[in-house]
Amino acid sequence: AQSVSQHNHHVILSEAASLELGCNYSYGGTVNLFWYVQYPGQHLQLLLKYFSGDPLVKGIKGFEAEFIKSKFSFNLRKPSVQWSDTAEYFCAVMSYSGNTPLVFGKGTRLSVIA
Amino acid sequence: GAVVSQHPSWVICKSGTSVKIECRSLDFQATTMFWYRQFPKQSLMLMATSNEGSKATYEQGVEKDKFLINHASLTLSTLTVTSAHPEDSSFYICSPSQGGYTFGSGTRLTVV
Numbered sequence: 001a002q003s004v005s006q007h008n009h010h011v012i013l014s015e016a017a018s019l020e021l022g023c024n025y026s027y028g029g030t031v032n033l034f035w036y037v038q039y040p041g042q043h044l045q046l047l048l049k050y051f052s053g054d055p056l057v058k059g060i061k062g063f064e065a066e067f068i069k070s071k072f073s074f075n076l077r078k079p080s081v082q083w084s085d086t087a088e089y090f091c092a093v094m095s096y097s098g099n100t101p102l103v104f105g106k107g108t109r110l111s112v113i114a
Numbered sequence: 115g116a117v118v119s120q121h122p123s124w125v126i127c128k129s130g131t132s133v134k135i136e137c138r139s140l141d142f143q144a145t146t147m148f149w150y151r152q153f154p155k156q157s158l159m160l161m162a163t164s165n166e167g168s169k170a171t172y173e174q175g176v177e178k179d180k181f182l183i184n185h186a187s188l189t190l191s192t193l194t195v196t197s198a199h200p201e202d203s204s205f206y207i208c209s210p211s212q213g214g215y216t217f218g219s220g221t222r223l224t225v226v
Contacts, residue, residue, distance in 0.1 A: 034215060043219040044158075044207070090157065099211045101148040106157040 002027040004093050006105035013081050013112050021076040021108050023065075023091035033074040034092040034102065035065055044090070050074065061085070086112045116142050120208055120218025127198055127225055135193045135221045137208035143188035144210035149181075152205040152220075161206075164191045198225040 007022040025031065035047040048059025055067040065076045074091060088109050092102040117140040127133050137147060145166045150158040162178075164170040164185035172178045180202075182194040195202055207220040 036217075044217040046215055049215065094215075099146060101150075101160045101163065101211075102158075102209070102215070104150075104157040104159075 002031075002093055002095065002103045004091050004103055004105035006089075006091055006108050008108045009106070010109045010111070013110070015083055015112055015114055016080045017112075019076070019078040019081045019085070019110070021089055021091075021110070023074045023076065023105060024072050025074065025091075025093045025103075026072060027093060027095065029095060032094045033065070033067060034094070035059065035063070035074070035076050036090045036092060036104075037061075038088040038090065038107075040087070047076070047089075081110070081112050083112045083114055086110060116140075116210070116212070116216050118144075118208065118210060118216055118218040120221060122221055123219060124222040125224070127223070129199055129225055130197055132194055132196045133198055133223060135195070135206055135208075135223075137191045137193075137210075137218050139189050139210055139212075142210075142212055144191065144212055145188060146211035147185060147191035148209045148211065149183065149191075149193050150207050150209065152207065158207065162193075166191075195223065198223070200225045 003026045005024045033050040036044045037047050047063050048057045050057045050067045058064045063078050088107045090107045091105040094102050119138045121136050147164045149161045152158045161176045162170050162172045164183045166185045170183035185191040203225050208218040
């Protein structure tokens with residue numbers, strides 16, 4: 001069965017600091033990978049996704065993620081965070097077979113302080 | 115992108131009553147809808163998968179007689195929490211298999 005591990009439960013950063021949130025998955029086959037963000041009181045919003053091709057994926061709001069197949073990782077990065085990035089971030093994986101549900105990590109809460 | 119409308123956004127109900135949650139795909143047809151729930155400080159967990167015109171499939175540990183799913187049309191899937199209890203209080207969210215991996219806005223259910 002697939003599983004997703006997000007190592008950081010809560011990350012606190014100052015504005016302008018760089019961000020990297022870890023995500024590792026376990027699945028033997030080909031996968032599609034996702035990062036979602038959930039702002040306080042709002043619904044899930046897709047930040048970026050990886051299906052194939054360039055393992056460095058650029059998403060919205062200045063976020064990017066790198067797929068490293070050998071490490072089963074898909075870490076999320078942003079060079080300089082803003083206060084408005086305060087949110088919960090979820091990594092998710094889906095098997096490549098399609099029409100299958102996403103398996104989510106437990107999420108990482110990011111708090112950005114001024 | 116694809117738009118999924120989920121209602122209600124939040125609901126408070128008394129223990130023992132039933133609550134219906136609706137998910138509508140507004141600009142596409144959803145043959146399959148995934149239903150997730152998220153308990154406080156936990157991740158989203160798949161509850162069940164509804165398929166238009168056929169019976170839903172439920173994940174292990176999810177009572178099919180308690181969480182009734184209906185997917186009668188290509189644009190509407192509903193989840194009814196029957197005889198709700200406080201332990202059913204959670205955030206319920208739908209996501210169509212088509213539609214670019216989008217999610218409904220979620221329903222926060224509080225059972226008192």
